[in-house]
Amino acid sequence: MYTQELIKGKKWLAMADGPKHPVTGKRRQISRRGRTKKEAEQRVLNAIAKLKEYGIDETIVRKMTFGKLAAEWLRDYALTSGNKNNTIRIRQKEINILNKFMVQKIITEITTREYQKILNDLTEQGYARNTISGVHTTAGMIFRYAVKVKLLKESPVSGTSVPKKRLTIEDIENNKIEEKYLEKEELEEFLLTVKEFGLDMDLERFYLLAFSGMRSGELCALKWSDLNFETNEIRITKTIYSETNNMKDYELTPPKTPGSIRTIQIEDQIMEMLKDFQTEQKKIRLRSRIPAEDYHNENFVFSRENGYPFLQYNIIARMKRLLEKTSIKKRATPHIFRHTHISMLTEAGVDLPTIMKKVGHDDMKTTMKIYTHVTEKMKKDASQKVQETFGNILNIGIS
Incomplete structure (x- = not known):
């Protein structure tokens, strides 16, 4: 090992041969400075030792900020993961x-404790x-990724967790499962409002959303070739996305999850409505200038009219307009x-796996919550109906 005193009594330089570069086979000299020779x-x-045991090259690592690492990972993720844009x-x-927390932070300086604090701070910030x-x-x-490419020995994320926010009374009140879907009477009121006050395409779009369970992005991406009027089926293979909300600046991508690619059965009345709609659309195209x-x-x-698709924001705006004409108070x-x-399929007695397949849910958490809630409600309603129907028999012999 070569050593040299750089500043008398204050700074020393040490240098030695490290393991050869694993790719090029070239000699690598390792130099470090210290306040003393030792x-x-x-x-x-x-x-x-780190180079030999873990393959970690400190000369690269000590210049690697989190911002650089994240950008490098994202490029690799985009090229190799097969994820959509x-x-x-x-x-x-x-x-x-x-x-916001560590863009300029050297990755070896990011500790588990510091990272956990970031998660805690995000929770406190709302x-x-x-x-x-x-x-x-x-x-x-x-x-x-940093561990895989020999930039770190271990991840500071290991052992950390997202804090569980303590629910307030307001949170509990605002998180009722009933708020997540429309009751039968509410759905009926909304669709009657659509019939009376709806604008062009409102009837077809909202009826199809209600009776198909598809996402609004999937609905906007539908093409006539996806509809089979002979079998009353719709094939869902794509969704639509536009970062700018510009009708000409859109892209069609695969649906949210693999389970979202599906073929669903649609009621005869809805398909007849769409068939009439298609006929009317052809007439409009013929009259178009x-x-x-x-x-x-x-x-x-x-x-x-120009053939470009409507985007999700249009459906949101149309729905807001119609809701204002109803008595529905839910933030829908x-x-x-x-x-x-x-909830409709549950009330109709459809089993849970079939429901999940139709709406394209890979994660059954939300579906299960609604399914369980509606099922329990149906049991209570059934008991109430028995009481109403056979109340006189139940009261016999009761003093």
Whole structure:
């Protein structure tokens, strides 16, 4: 080992040969500085030991900030994971949140305790638990990548967890399962309002959402080739996304999960409605003055006059307008129709696996909550009906 005193009594340099580079086979010299000769030599020995045992090159690691690591991981994730663009954008947003805390932090300086504090701070700042869970998942993938490519010995995320926020009375009151779906009477009122006050395409879109359980993005992405009028089936293979909410700036991507790719049976009346709608759309196209070269001929079921598809925000705006004309007080978005459809199928006596398959849920958590709640409600209603019907018999012999 070579040593040199750089500043008398204050700084020493030590240098020694480390293991050869595993790819190039070239010689690697390891140099370190210290306040004493012994400290500089020990730092060189430690660096060589890490290279030999873990393959970790400290010369690279000590310049690697979390921001650089996250960007490197995201490029690798986008190329190798097979995830669609929307998922990549979500991961980028989660990285942006992490960057607020440690973008310039050297990754070897990020401790488990410090990372747990970040999760705690996000909770205290009022971030939704789902958001924090997403951030935590992304951080875990980033640091596992760092271990895999020999930048870290172990991940600081290991052993940490998303804090459980203590529920307030308001949280409990606002989190009733009944708020997540429309009761039969509410659905009937809303659809009657659609019939009376709905604008162009409202009737077809809202009836289809209610009786199919599909997501609004899946509905906007539907093409006429996805509908089979002979078998009364709809094939769901895609969803639509637009970062700018511009009808011409959209992309079609696979649905949310593999289980979301499905073929569903639709009631005769809904399919007849859509068949009439298709006939009317063809007439509108024939009357249209839009030149063929300007027409977006992609065969969308719910399209504008120029052929471009409507996006989810249009359905949200239409629903808000209609809700204001009803007595419904629930904070409802188009997603409520998925949950409503689950409750409808449950009341109709459909089994849970079939319900999950129809709505395309890989995760049965939400479906199970609604299914259980409606089933329990049906049991209570059944008991009440028995009491109402046979009350006179039940009262015989009771003083």
